[in-house]
Amino acid sequence: MLYAKTPAHEKRRAFRERLRSGELLRFPGAFNPLSARLIEQRGFEGVYVSGAVLAADLGLPDIGLTTLSEVAGRGRQIARMTELPAIIDADTGFGEPMNVARTVQELEDAGLAGLHIEDQVNPKRCGHLDGKQVVDQHTALQRIAAAVDARRDEDFLIMARTDIRAVEGLDAAIDRAKALVDAGADAIFPEAMATLAEFEAVRNAVDVPLLANMTEFGKSDLFTVDQLRDVGMNLVIWPVSLLRLAMGSAMRGLDELSTAGSLQTKLDQMQHRAELYDLVDYPGYNHFDTDIYNFTIAR
Numbered sequence: 001m002l003y004a005k006t007p008a009h010e011k012r013r014a015f016r017e018r019l020r021s022g023e024l025l026r027f028p029g030a031f032n033p034l035s036a037r038l039i040e041q042r043g044f045e046g047v048y049v050s051g052a053v054l055a056a057d058l059g060l061p062d063i064g065l066t067t068l069s070e071v072a073g074r075g076r077q078i079a080r081m082t083e084l085p086a087i088i089d090a091d092t093g094f095g096e097p098m099n100v101a102r103t104v105q106e107l108e109d110a111g112l113a114g115l116h117i118e119d120q121v122n123p124k125r126c127g128h129l130d131g132k133q134v135v136d137q138h139t140a141l142q143r144i145a146a147a148v149d150a151r152r153d154e155d156f157l158i159m160a161r162t163d164i165r166a167v168e169g170l171d172a173a174i175d176r177a178k179a180l181v182d183a184g185a186d187a188i189f190p191e192a193m194a195t196l197a198e199f200e201a202v203r204n205a206v207d208v209p210l211l212a213n214m215t216e217f218g219k220s221d222l223f224t225v226d227q228l229r230d231v232g233m234n235l236v237i238w239p240v241s242l243l244r245l246a247m248g249s250a251m252r253g254l255d256e257l258s259t260a261g262s263l264q265t266k267l268d269q270m271q272h273r274a275e276l277y278d279l280v281d282y283p284g285y286n287h288f289d290t291d292i293y294n295f296t297i298a299r
């Protein structure tokens with residue numbers, strides 16, 4: 001009912017503990033607060049809040065147009081709806097060190113369990129597009145050092161993402177990952193790895209948790225959870241997948257509506273009213289008013 005009961009510091013502590021266990025934690029991307037509840041209900045370990053989805057949700061491309069306030073606001077709405085830890089895409093940190101520091105504190109206050117900050121130049125672009133540029137090592141490390149220094153809850157996860165693989169190759173990615181860990185990063189997100197062997201090479205180079213990005217139609221093949229576990233990954237995200245599924249379904253539904261004039265044939269593909277009411281916990285609200293949940297719905 002209403003918002004999640006688990007306080008943010010408790011989510012972060014439990015998340016850190018699970019990460020230390022070495023298991024592979026699965027974080028599908030929530031495209032809204034309701035889908036975060038679905039991710040929790042379906043038994044996943046955490047929720048990812050994607051910058052690409054946040055931008056797309058506003059009808060914008062993922063090229064650094066969204067603001068810290070928009071990102072923190074959406075992050076808060078999503079994080080508070082689930083007992084699971086939610087980690088958020090903080091792009092380049094919305095500026096250089098001083099801005100990065102503020103970003104960390106805003107996102108801590110919004111109840112997130114952690115964030116990632118990448119080493120692209122501003123304005124950034126989707127990590128799976130060509131023509132990316134990365135900042136020099138000094139600037140990349142300064143961003144992470146500022147982030148670590150700014151956090152007030154030591155369990156708030158500061159993950160460094162490096163986009164350098166697609167620009168300078170795997171060796172450069174490994175060097176940068178090591179340097180980011182030395183600068184204080186709690187975890188590394190090696191973006192746009194081409195093969196499982198590349199993930200494994202990063203695994204062998206650093207000792208902190210590693211995230212694999214299984215975004216569709218990008219530069220990485222879609223490896224399975226088992227394959228990623230076998231090469232020692234600790235977190236996996238499917239950042240845009242739920243939005244793609246929902247939008248694909250909406251597109252086909254609209255076409256059907258346009259041609260057939262009714263959605264009767266699509267009913268079995270819809271979330272049922274009863275399932276929706278279950279997800280938003282109608283019965284729970286009877287605690288305030290017994291007239292709220294006094295109906296039945298045929299399934």
Ligand SMILES: C[C@](O)(C(=O)O)[C@H](CC(=O)O)C(=O)O
Pocket residue numbers: 049050051052053062089125126127128213215216218239240
């Ligand atoms: C992970 C990512 O940063 C995101 O914003 O979700 C994107 C995902 C995508 O555009 O497919 C990225 O990989 O850059």
Ligand SMILES: [Mg+2]
Pocket residue numbers: 050051052062089091126
């Ligand atoms: Mg992003």
